[in-house]
Amino acid sequence: MERSIETKCLHLEETEGSTANYGAISYPIYQTATYAHEGVGKSTGYDYSRLQNPTREHLEKVVASLENGTDGFAFSSGMAAISLLMELFKPGDHIIADSDLYGGSIRLFRNISEKNGIRFSNIDCYRENIENFITPETKAVYIETPTNPMMHVTDIAKVAEITKNSGIILIVDNTFMSPYFQNPLDLGADIVVHSGTKFLGGHNDTLAGFLVTKNPEIAEKLRFLIKTTGAGLAPFDSWLILRGIKTLGIRMEKSQENALKIAEWLKLQKSVTSVIYPGLLEHSGHEIMKKQARGFGAMLTFSVKNKAFAFSILEKVRMIKFAESLGGVETLITYPTTQTHADVPQEIREKNGITDSILRLSVGIENSDDLIYELEKVFRETERELNGGEES
Ligand SMILES: *Cc1c(COP(=O)(O)O)cnc(C)c1O
Numbered sequence: 001m002e003r004s005i006e007t008k009c010l011h012l013e014e015t016e017g018s019t020a021n022y023g024a025i026s027y028p029i030y031q032t033a034t035y036a037h038e039g040v041g042k043s044t045g046y047d048y049s050r051l052q053n054p055t056r057e058h059l060e061k062v063v064a065s066l067e068n069g070t071d072g073f074a075f076s077s078g079m080a081a082i083s084l085l086m087e088l089f090k091p092g093d094h095i096i097a098d099s100d101l102y103g104g105s106i107r108l109f110r111n112i113s114e115k116n117g118i119r120f121s122n123i124d125c126y127r128e129n130i131e132n133f134i135t136p137e138t139k140a141v142y143i144e145t146p147t148n149p150m151m152h153v154t155d156i157a158k159v160a161e162i163t164k165n166s167g168i169i170l171i172v173d174n175t176f177m178s179p180y181f182q183n184p185l186d187l188g189a190d191i192v193v194h195s196g197t198k199f200l201g202g203h204n205d206t207l208a209g210f211l212v213t214k215n216p217e218i219a220e221k222l223r224f225l226i227k228t229t230g231a232g233l234a235p236f237d238s239w240l241i242l243r244g245i246k247t248l249g250i251r252m253e254k255s256q257e258n259a260l261k262i263a264e265w266l267k268l269q270k271s272v273t274s275v276i277y278p279g280l281l282e283h284s285g286h287e288i289m290k291k292q293a294r295g296f297g298a299m300l301t302f303s304v305k306n307k308a309f310a311f312s313i314l315e316k317v318r319m320i321k322f323a324e325s326l327g328g329v330e331t332l333i334t335y336p337t338t339q340t341h342a343d344v345p346q347e348i349r350e351k352n353g354i355t356d357s358i359l360r361l362s363v364g365i366e367n368s369d370d371l372i373y374e375l376e377k378v379f380r381e382t383e384r385e386l387n388g389g390e391e392s
Helices: 054-066 077-087 103-113 156-166 216-229 235-246 250-266 287-290 307-316 348-349 368-386
Strands: 071-075 094-098 119-123 139-145 169-173 191-195 207-212 274-278 301-302 332-334 359-363
Touching: 054 071, 054 207, 054 235, 071 077, 071 216, 077 191, 077 207, 077 216, 094 103, 103 119, 103 169, 139 156, 156 169, 207 216, 235 250, 250 274, 250 301, 250 368, 301 307, 307 359, 307 368
Parallel strands: 094 119, 094 139, 139 169, 169 191
Antiparallel strands: 071 207, 191 207, 274 301, 301 359, 332 359
């Protein structure tokens, strides 16, 4: 029987029944830079920690297993993973990238990858016909679904069919859903990207990034690149992410449940002009999500009537933290315009709908009544102040 994902977060099938490492239940932290050899031409399989480290490898196997891939690679951050990924391409290559991506990915592509001769077409992958943008130089399609922060949903299997027919690769940044809710490789993607800083680590305490594939050719290239460039995740940080993953299932379930309750509450507020959460029936991507994912996640975006209202919410929250990042046990509220998407040129931001009255919530695992109580308080105070005492 195929194991469920909750179980895979805790047990790596290939090490079962083994009492290696003195039977330690928690995988040991091999805090070493280098490894001794028994003699000339002999090796334990471990030579230097930039190339191999048992703790990092254990984590890579766990993440590969969660994504149903064969090979995983752990990096010092999500951006380190995506930067390395770009080394698969050469000057003259063309990549079709979604127009609504994590701000750091847009910054990397525009400022570094383009300087290195890679060209990008940024399109709305959820609604454009990708085929129309493929040229002989096109090597890959790069998407997030749902997108950050506008939560557009792209049909992964449909895009994968196009990329397969065109002999190019599909890369999916799966950070928002985590492997608990969505597995792009199963839908035909070639490479999955994660910021492990987010749901995989889950505690807002460690930076990490991942690439996962089941294509042996891509895996071999990535292995060469990671050992050559050296952004592999440190042993202690690998252990922290391993520990975080153990509770991925219950964290995702609880934060998703909270997110839906908050989305429903936000919908009832007169000062809220839109609530974008794929778990809502009216979300345009709801049906595709039901087909390609096992849940809707814990990220939601909403807009309020103006910038002053948005600023007031950010100033007044106390338990909910005004901070960038997402995917941790603590609920965070983010202002994409000046935080995650500050380096995205204003015209692109506006075209994507990221206005100055948009807020993003990464819903954590607190009690939902306490979260709503705080939001209620912050909204009522803001309404009183901005409307001169009259409730809107
Ligand atoms: C945070 C994030 C990244 C970058 O990851 P870091 O760990 O912050 O470097 C990439 N993609 C998405 C969708 C993210 O949310």
